[in-house]
Amino acid sequence: MSLKTEIEFDVRFSETDAMGVVWHGNYLKFFEDGREAFGKQYGIEYLDIYHKGFFTPIVKSVINHKSPINYGERAKIITTMIPSKAAKIIFQYEIINLSTGKVSATGQAIQIFLSVETRALELLTPDFYEDWKKKMGIKI
Amino acid sequence: MSLKTEIEFDVRFSETDAMGVVWHGNYLKFFEDGREAFGKQYGIEYLDIYHKGFFTPIVKSVINHKSPINYGERAKIITTMIPSKAAKIIFQYEIINLSTGKVSATGQAIQIFLSVETRALELLTPDFYEDWKKKMGIKI
């Protein structure tokens, strides 16, 4: 079983481009929105992690675009955590265009742990994060 | 005589909206670009000011839109410093659509000085800035 969060949103006019659809780069904002909603739901928000002494910058993003979202359409972001043994946070994202019922995009982003103090990479999963995984019943 | 900087730029596709023109909010990015070019030309860049101990956040922006800029068009930003006795930095901006020859927008932004350390407002113009004004021959 995977932890998962779903949120819905209306596309902003400022997010469209001259093709009349959401500009492709804005999907990384939607992924971020999904990630933050996940953090809120499961008690692992950006600021929680920051207060434990870590930044979690993105080191890899992949976006697969399947169908566009037009201005005025409503969409859903499904954010699923992919369990990982490594000192990484991996999320999978799926954006559904609720106005057409079609998948608009799928994607993945990988985050690592950096010490806030030294900005050095953490090679081992921080304790607080292991504890959180245990609490959530994540086996890996 | 006023200090003035001119830069030219091509509009980004990601800056357009579903009307096919530059989204109005992006003009504040153009103003910022003009401001940074000004700082570079006259030795008063954001980081110069920061290293003197000050942030200079915007406290007021005004934009008057006159004519659109389409994707593929080239534009010019004219950034003019408006001398001020107060502890403020005031710039006037003019965006010219070079592809049509028309004024696209005019505007103004007012910045204040905040201490980096305390984030408190500086009521008096910082010494380094008075020195810079003198060096530039700004009389007020």
Next chain:
Amino acid sequence: MSLKTEIEFDVRFSETDAMGVVWHGNYLKFFEDGREAFGKQYGIEYLDIYHKGFFTPIVKSVINHKSPINYGERAKIITTMIPSKAAKIIFQYEIINLSTGKVSATGQAIQIFLSVETRALELLTPDFYEDWKKKMGIKI
């Protein structure tokens, strides 16, 4: 009495800047969010107007910044329509930082009517808009 809409939102990480607060230009996105919520509430959305044959571009924006919004803080946008005899749509905006209780910004934006077909300015208020104002009890 003025028509008014209120919405709440969490600040996006991507909306912050290197000062650690929401980048000033993003307030125009918040104004847009407020405007769209207003349109939804009172039946005068962007696409409703578009289907009547009009674009309503912004011709003037003013933003007054009072206090910052940090990442992780929640905010409220109050969007109030200012009745106008002219062929214009005028909204006033107030952004409240709900985490501090302080006003973060106030502002105004003025929109005009352009024909979708000709992109020419409408000097007279379009009929559909007069009808909508009557229905809403707007006297001017």
Next chain:
Amino acid sequence: MSLKTEIEFDVRFSETDAMGVVWHGNYLKFFEDGREAFGKQYGIEYLDIYHKGFFTPIVKSVINHKSPINYGERAKIITTMIPSKAAKIIFQYEIINLSTGKVSATGQAIQIFLSVETRALELLTPDFYEDWKKKMGIKI
């Protein structure tokens, strides 16, 4: 031999985030800047393609982040076309932080051809694009 374009740019303040570095999603803007510079250099700009009757939306993006770019730093985008037999445009991107000499990110984006008229996918490489490839000496 691969066709390649290099451009340099200064990071915008509005492109940074609360970690003090360029927000990861903005790299897709840099990729777009690289792509547009490529199009300008080799006579295959977005609007050239559009006037031939095609949109070329992104269907896949990958970004690998290696090291951050801070505000005030200068960067270079190297955009390299990857020859493809399919009806696709594939670019590889490399962003170098010129202030540190380090690679900041690498990535790839794949574009397809859509008919402007029908918005349907073109399964065969359009003739104009085959002609352009021949003219450029691209063998595949």
